[in-house]
Amino acid sequence: ILNVEQSPQSLHVQEGDSTNFTCSFPSSNFYALHWYRWETAKSPEALFVMTLNGDEKKKGRISATLNTKEGYSYLYIKGSQPEDSATYLCAFPTGNQFYFGTGTSLTVIP
Amino acid sequence: SQTIHQWPATLVQPVGSPLSLECTVEGTSNPNLYWYRQAAGRGLQLLFYSVGIGQISSEVPQNLSASRPQDRQFILSSKKLLLSDSGFYLCASRGPSTDTQYFGPGTRLTVL
Numbered sequence: 001i002l003n004v005e006q007s008p009q010s011l012h013v014q015e016g017d018s019t020n021f022t023c024s025f026p027s028s029n030f031y032a033l034h035w036y037r038w039e040t041a042k043s044p045e046a047l048f049v050m051t052l053n054g055d056e057k058k059k060g061r062i063s064a065t066l067n068t069k070e071g072y073s074y075l076y077i078k079g080s081q082p083e084d085s086a087t088y089l090c091a092f093p094t095g096n097q098f099y100f101g102t103g104t105s106l107t108v109i110p
Numbered sequence: 111s112q113t114i115h116q117w118p119a120t121l122v123q124p125v126g127s128p129l130s131l132e133c134t135v136e137g138t139s140n141p142n143l144y145w146y147r148q149a150a151g152r153g154l155q156l157l158f159y160s161v162g163i164g165q166i167s168s169e170v171p172q173n174l175s176a177s178r179p180q181d182r183q184f185i186l187s188s189k190k191l192l193l194s195d196s197g198f199y200l201c202a203s204r205g206p207s208t209d210t211q212y213f214g215p216g217t218r219l220t221v222l
Binding site for chain 1: 144146154155156161200209210213214215216
């Protein structure tokens, strides 16, 4: 079983604040790193698939970076809005399996 | 894209009763299929995955079993539920031409 860790476990920010959180994963045998967004009462939804060291991907106000050599990825949210409240999961695929972190629960306070 | 159906949405079962959760997939063929569980206050734990009909891999020893009787059908079962089986169960699919997993709506299981 691989160790995929996310921090912080939970985060409360004011509307309009920018925030970021971390996913750390094994740096050996890297293939890809996935980010998912999981809103309450909904299914996890894919945000990004990161594959190359130094990758930066962006979707609206959300962006992610990747460092495969040191084994971490950052997810950034610029100008947080209440609708950004969700749990953000990263997942490390290996072979046919996906290892998920425990997630960062983000609450944006209006 | 793929659509994952799961049922039931919620389930309350007594300890010792059997369980059957079903997952079906549309929009792809020969997917890899996965069962995950999220216990209270914890992340997603991979329970089983399947790369084809009749092929099941178990990630952790437990009170549950899985079966894949058809290409796009994945079933999670138990003969006798334990209190510790309570949690939120998610089915996911990854098609052969994509790295992304698509998740079903989940089943909230409460064992009393």
